[in-house]
Amino acid sequence: MKKLLFIISVLFFYGCNTNPDYKANLELAKKWVQVFENGDIELWKEIMSEDLRDQAPLYGMGEVDYATSQQIAEFYINSYTDVKFNDPMWLPGIDTGTMTLDGSVRAYGVWTGKSKSTGRTFTLPSYHNFDFADGKIVYTGEYFDATGMVNSVGPVDRKVVVATLEVKKGKYEEVQALLDSEDGLPTTRAYQGCSHLEAFFNEETNKFFIIEYWDSFESWQNYFDWRLNDDPSKIAEKISPFLVGGSNGLVPHTNNISYKFY
Incomplete structure (x- = not known):
């Protein structure tokens, strides 16, 4: 009987700490990475909700809407090549109110790439988080030194x-x-x-x-x-x-x- 109660409690705990949407949401988040690795703005449009809110990494921009987020994505795609998200660590997000997994996705990794205009390279540790609704990314936050990256790959001489x-x-x-x-x-x-x-x-x-x-x-x-x-x-x-x-x-x-x- 004790063994049965233990098994039931484990199953209950596991059930409260899994989310049936997480796997599909994780694939969407990985597609977001592919947007920049492959320079595919059409994929960005496919996976992003038009109700998107994006915590932009550029200094002073704050939270932006779908149109502005698309412009930022196009800037990165048009400006950099050989882009790679290295050593990604994908983690499930937690509802801080209930302390249960809510289907959101978090990621840590290191971006590398090269400026198309100067040929200079960058290495950029970053953190990202994603929320989802109706099979689309509805919120994303990018946390890295975007201004420092742009300056680091700029021309040696101006x-x-x-x-x-x-x-x-x-x-x-x-x-x-x-x-x-x-x-x-x-x-x-x-x-x-x-x-x-x-x-x-x-x-x-x-x-x-x-x-x-x-x-x-x-x-x-x-x-x-x-x-x-x-x-x-x-x-x-x-x-x-x-x-x-x-x-x-x-x-x-x-x-x-x-x-x-x-």
């Missing part, structure tokens, strides 16, 4: 151009509006050879500082010549009246050397 615009007193808003317009800095960023652009305004000096990364200084020169001579928007001419000294209020600093990322 061609940096720093442009300053000295603005007349009281004309900040006019210049800001022109820079923010579709013909302004968004066009600069989209120009062939420009890989990064950021800008800010210093109130003490009344100057805009525009920091640009280019594939080469020749690419920047081609862009600058186009802005001055062939740009149909004529935005340089529109900005000039708001600058101290007119067109001389724009000063580009090029041929910078000894770039380092610290």
